[in-house]
Amino acid sequence: MQTHEYDVVIVGAGGAGMRAALESSVRTRTAVISKLYPTRSHTGAAQGGMCAALANVEEDNWEWHTFDTVKGGDYLVDQDAAEIMAKEAIDAVLDLEKMGLPFNRTPEGRIDQRRFGGHTRNHGEAAVRRACYAADRTGHMILQTLYQQCVKNDVQFFNEFYVLDLLVDHDLAAGQVPDHEEVNVAGVVAYELATGEIHVFRAKSVVMATGGAGRIYKTTSNAHTLTGDGIALAYRRGIPLEDMEFFQFHPTGLAGLGILLSEAARGEGAILRNSTGERFMERYAPTIKDLAPRDIVARSMANEVREGRGCGPHKDYVLLDLTHLEPAHIDAKLPDITEFARTYLGVEPYTEPVPVYPTAHYLMGGIPTNVRGEVLRNGTDVVRGLYAAGECACVSVHGSNRLGTNSLLDINVFGRRAGIAAAEYAVDATLVDLPESPAATMSAELEAIRTRQDGERPADIRRALAETMDANAQVFRTEESLTQALADIRALARRYRSVSVQDKSRAFNTDLLEAVELGFLLDLAEVVVVGALNRKESRGGHFREDYPKRDDAGFMRHTLVYRRPLTDGPAAVDGDSDGPFALSSQSDGYQLVLGSKPVSVTRYQPMERKY
Amino acid sequence: MTATLEPAASTAVGEVPTFQVTLKIARYIPSDAPAPAYGEPVPAGTARWDEFQLTVHGTDRVLDALHQVKWDLDGTLTFRRSCAHGVCGSDAMRINGRNRLACKTLLKDLDPSKPITIEPIKGLPVIKDLVVDMEPFFASYREIMPFLITGANEPTKERLQSQTQRDRFDDTTKCILCAACTTSCPVFWTDGQYFGPAAIVNAHRFIFDSRDEGGAQRLEILNDKEGAWRCRTTFNCTDACPRGIQVTKAIQEVKRAVITRTF
Numbered sequence: 001m002q003t004h005e006y007d008v009v010i011v012g013a014g015g016a017g018m019r020a021a022l023e024s025s026v027r028t029r030t031a032v033i034s035k036l037y038p039t040r041s042h043t044g045a046a047q048g049g050m051c052a053a054l055a056n057v058e059e060d061n062w063e064w065h066t067f068d069t070v071k072g073g074d075y076l077v078d079q080d081a082a083e084i085m086a087k088e089a090i091d092a093v094l095d096l097e098k099m100g101l102p103f104n105r106t107p108e109g110r111i112d113q114r115r116f117g118g119h120t121r122n123h124g125e126a127a128v129r130r131a132c133y134a135a136d137r138t139g140h141m142i143l144q145t146l147y148q149q150c151v152k153n154d155v156q157f158f159n160e161f162y163v164l165d166l167l168v169d170h171d172l173a174a175g176q177v178p179d180h181e182e183v184n185v186a187g188v189v190a191y192e193l194a195t196g197e198i199h200v201f202r203a204k205s206v207v208m209a210t211g212g213a214g215r216i217y218k219t220t221s222n223a224h225t226l227t228g229d230g231i232a233l234a235y236r237r238g239i240p241l242e243d244m245e246f247f248q249f250h251p252t253g254l255a256g257l258g259i260l261l262s263e264a265a266r267g268e269g270a271i272l273r274n275s276t277g278e279r280f281m282e283r284y285a286p287t288i289k290d291l292a293p294r295d296i297v298a299r300s301m302a303n304e305v306r307e308g309r310g311c312g313p314h315k316d317y318v319l320l321d322l323t324h325l326e327p328a329h330i331d332a333k334l335p336d337i338t339e340f341a342r343t344y345l346g347v348e349p350y351t352e353p354v355p356v357y358p359t360a361h362y363l364m365g366g367i368p369t370n371v372r373g374e375v376l377r378n379g380t381d382v383v384r385g386l387y388a389a390g391e392c393a394c395v396s397v398h399g400s401n402r403l404g405t406n407s408l409l410d411i412n413v414f415g416r417r418a419g420i421a422a423a424e425y426a427v428d429a430t431l432v433d434l435p436e437s438p439a440a441t442m443s444a445e446l447e448a449i450r451t452r453q454d455g456e457r458p459a460d461i462r463r464a465l466a467e468t469m470d471a472n473a474q475v476f477r478t479e480e481s482l483t484q485a486l487a488d489i490r491a492l493a494r495r496y497r498s499v500s501v502q503d504k505s506r507a508f509n510t511d512l513l514e515a516v517e518l519g520f521l522l523d524l525a526e527v528v529v530v531g532a533l534n535r536k537e538s539r540g541g542h543f544r545e546d547y548p549k550r551d552d553a554g555f556m557r558h559t560l561v562y563r564r565p566l567t568d569g570p571a572a573v574d575g576d577s578d579g580p581f582a583l584s585s586q587s588d589g590y591q592l593v594l595g596s597k598p599v600s601v602t603r604y605q606p607m608e609r610k611y
Numbered sequence: 612m613t614a615t616l617e618p619a620a621s622t623a624v625g626e627v628p629t630f631q632v633t634l635k636i637a638r639y640i641p642s643d644a645p646a647p648a649y650g651e652p653v654p655a656g657t658a659r660w661d662e663f664q665l666t667v668h669g670t671d672r673v674l675d676a677l678h679q680v681k682w683d684l685d686g687t688l689t690f691r692r693s694c695a696h697g698v699c700g701s702d703a704m705r706i707n708g709r710n711r712l713a714c715k716t717l718l719k720d721l722d723p724s725k726p727i728t729i730e731p732i733k734g735l736p737v738i739k740d741l742v743v744d745m746e747p748f749f750a751s752y753r754e755i756m757p758f759l760i761t762g763a764n765e766p767t768k769e770r771l772q773s774q775t776q777r778d779r780f781d782d783t784t785k786c787i788l789c790a791a792c793t794t795s796c797p798v799f800w801t802d803g804q805y806f807g808p809a810a811i812v813n814a815h816r817f818i819f820d821s822r823d824e825g826g827a828q829r830l831e832i833l834n835d836k837e838g839a840w841r842c843r844t845t846f847n848c849t850d851a852c853p854r855g856i857q858v859t860k861a862i863q864e865v866k867r868a869v870i871t872r873t874f
Binding site: 036042097099100103105108194224260458502511 | 689694698785
C-alpha cells in the first residue's frame with residue numbers, strides 16, 4: 001500500500017474534474033485520479049452544444065435561460081443555482097474559447113449559436129438560438145481543450161486508478177452523528193489497475209467528479225464505464241443521495257442500440273415521425289414541437305409506440321427524418337451523428353429516416369451540494385473539504401429534467417466553482433488524521449471477490465439488473481413495475497454477495513473491477529427505484545402512470561435517501577424530513593431512509609408546464 | 612465488403628439475423644497470472660493465440676464479440692473500452708491486420724468464413740492481452756505543446772475567427788488520441804522515438820489555428836530528426852484513422868510549413 005498527500009484530490013477527469021483541476025492546480029498542490037485516461041471520459045461523447053445567452057445571433061439574456069432551466073426541470077430546480085449557472089454561462093463559454101476551443105463561427109467571426117430543446121425566447125414564446133457548438137462534437141472539443149490546458153499547466157494525473165473508498169473522520173453511515181457537528185474529509189482510497197496495488201490519498205479537500213450511472217439500464221447512451229462509482233461511495237459512507245428517481249431518457253437513441261443522436265439534429269430542423277408519417281410532436285407540444293424538452297419528447301415517442309404507431313417490423317421505434325435537409329448542411333452541422341446512423345444501422349440519413357427510441361442518458365440526481373460544490377450530509381450541514389461537481393452531483397440545476405446543453409454548462413460552471421472552493425479551503429485547512437487501516441474494508445472486499453473460487457458471474461447479474469431496470473423503471477413507471485424492479489434488484493444483490501471472477505491475477509484485472517462496479521450499480525439502482533416508488537406524482541423525467549399529475553403540495557421537495565443500519569423503531573433522519581418523505585425501506589442488513597430538502601424558489605412560482 | 616449473412620433457421624421476419632464467427636485473439640499473460648480459466652494453461656509471461664467460436668447478431672461489433680468472450684467464456688481476456696461508439700478512443704486494436712476501433716467495426720463487414728484475428732496495436736509495449744502501455748504515445752503528444760499559445764492581451768469577449776479560418780484546421784480537431792494512426796506507421800514500428808502521426812496531427816491543429824501564436828515553436832520541434840521528416844507517406848495512418856482524418860495530408864502540410872514558414 002502506498003500513501004500520498006495532496007492539498008486537493010480530484011476524483012474523475014471528465015469535464016467537471018478537469019475544469020476543477022485547472023482552478024485548483026494553480027492555487028495549491030493538486031492530484032487528479034481517473035479510472036480512464038482523461039481523454040476517454042464520456043464528456044467527449046456530448047454532441048450538440050453548450051448554452052449561454054451570448055446573444056451573438058439574436059436577442060437573448062441569462063434571465064430567459066434561467067427561466068427555461070427552471071421550467072424545463074418542472075420547477076424542482078433550485079432557482080438560486082440555476083440563476084448562477086445561466087449568468088456564469090457566458091464567461092464559461094468565453095473562457096473555453098480563450099483556452100482554444102474551436103467553436104463554429106458566424107459570418108462575422110463570432111461564436112455561432114443554434115436552437116436546442118426547451119431553450120426559448122422571452123419565457124417560452126419561440127425557440128431561441130442559444131447553444132454554442134463545435135459541429136456535433138462539442139463535448140469532444142471541450143474534453144480535448146480542458147485536457148490540453150491540463151497538459152499546459154502540468155496537472156498531475158493518476159490514470160487508470162479506480163477510487164474504492166471515501167475517507168471521512170466520522171462514521172456517518174451509522175446515523176449517530178448529530179446535526180451541526182463538524183465532519184471533515186480525510187482522503188480517498190484507490191486501486192491502481194496496472195499493478196493491483198492499493199493507494200491511499202490523504203487530502204485536505206476531495207472533489208468528486210465521477211460522472212453518471214447510465215449502466216443501471218440496458219438501453220443507454222452511456223459508456224460501459226459509467227457505473228456511478230463516486231455516487232455509490234458517498235452513499236455507502238452515509239451521505240444521502242438527492243433526487244435519484246429522476247433519470248433522463250434521451251429521445252433519439254439509435255433504435256436497439258441506444259447510441260445517441262444529438263438533439264442538435266432537431267435543432268437543425270429534423271422531424272420525428274410515426275408509422276403514418278405524422279409529425280406527432282405537433283400534438284404533444286404545439287408551440288415548439290420537436291424541440292420540446294427531452295422528458296416530453298421521450299414520453300411522446302414511447303406513447304406513439306404503445307398506441308401502435310411505431311415503425312419497423314415490431315413497431316417498436318419512431319423515425320427521425322432529416323431527408324428534407326440539404327446534404328451539405330447535414331455534413332457541416334451534423335457530421336458525426338449521421339455517420340453513426342450509417343455505421344451502426346446502415347441507414348443513409350440524406351435519403352432515409354433514422355430509427356430512434358429513447359435511451360437512458362443522464363442522472364439528474366446525485367450527491368447533494370450547495371452552489372460552492374460543498375457536499376451536504378443532510379438538508380443543511382456540509383462535510384468540510386468534500387466537494388462534488390458534474391453529473392455525480394446534484395446542485396440542483398436540472399431539477400426533474402435537464403435541458404439539452406445544460407450538462408456541458410454544469411460541468412464548466414460548477415466544476416470551476418468546486419475547484420476554486422476546494423483549493424481555497426485547502427490553503428487554510430490541515431490534513432485530518434486518517435482512520436486506522438483506511439484501506440482495510442475495501443481491500444478485504446476486493447480480495448474476497450478475487451479469490452472466491454466458485455460463485456455468481458458478474459455479467460449475469462449485471463445483465464439481469466439492466467433488463468429489469470429497462471422493463472420496470474424506464475419512461476413509464478407504476479407501483480407494480482417499480483415493486484417488481486425492487487424485488488429483482490434485492491434478489492440480485494443477494495446473488496452478488498457470492499460473486500466471483502475468473503481472472504485471479506493482480507495486474508490489469510478488469511474482470512475484478514467490473515465486479516466492483518456492479519456493486520455500485522446495484523446500490524444505485526435500489527436508490528433510484530425506492531425514490532421512484534416514494535414519489536407518487538409525475539414530474540419531469542419521472543412519470544408514474546398511476547399518479548400522472550404533478551403534485552406540488554405533496555412532492556415539491558427534493559428527495560434525500562440515506563443508507564442506515566436497521567433499527568427496531570423508526571429510523572432517525574437528520575434535517576428536514578416531514579411530510580410524505582419520513583419513510584424507510586428495509587433492505588438486507590440495512591435500510592434506505594427517506595428524507596427531503598426544500599426547493600429553492602426565488603423568481604418563478606410553479607406553473608403548469610406547456611410547450 | 613459485406614459478407615453474405617446466413618440467417619439462422621429460427622429467424623423470424625424482422626429479427627436481426629445471427630451468424631457464426633471465430634475470433635482468433637492474441638493473448639499475452641503477464642508474469643503474475645495464474646492459469647487461465649479457458650483454454651490450455653501456459654507459462655506466465657508468454658504470448659499465445661486463443662480461438663473462440665461465437666454466435667453473433669447482424670448489428671454486433673467486434674467489441675460486442677470481445678464482451679461475449681469476456682462475460683460468458685473467459686473473464687481473463689483483457690482489453691480497454693469505454694464509450695462503445697467510436698468517440699473515446701479506448702479500443703484501438705489490430706483487426707485482421709488493420710488498426711481499427713473494435714466498437715466501430717461491424718462483424719458483418721468482416722469475412723466470417725475465416726477466423727477474425729485480433730491483436731494489440733503494434734509498436735507500444737504490451738501489458739496484458741490487448742492492452743498496451745500508452746505512456747510513450749501521450750509523451751509524444753505532450754511534446755508538441757498541444758495547447759493554444761497566445762500573446763498577453765486577452766480580449767474581453769471571444770477572439771474573432773472567420774469561418775474560413777475555422778475550417779482550415781477542422782479536420783485535425785477530430786482526433787481522439789486512439790493511437791490507431793501512430794501504431795500503424797512502419798516508421799514508428801522501427802523507430803519508437805519518432806513523434807508519430809497523432810502528435811503531428813495535434814501540432815497541425817494548432818499551427819493552422821489563426822488564433823495561435825506558437826506555430827514557429829512547434830515547427831522547430833517537428834523539424835527534428837524524429838519529427839515530420841521521418842514520414843514516408845505510406846498512408847497507413849490515413850487508412851487507420853477511425854475519424855476519417857486526412858492524416859498524411861496534415862503531415863505533408865506541416866512539412867511544407869517547416870520549409871516555407873507560412874501557415
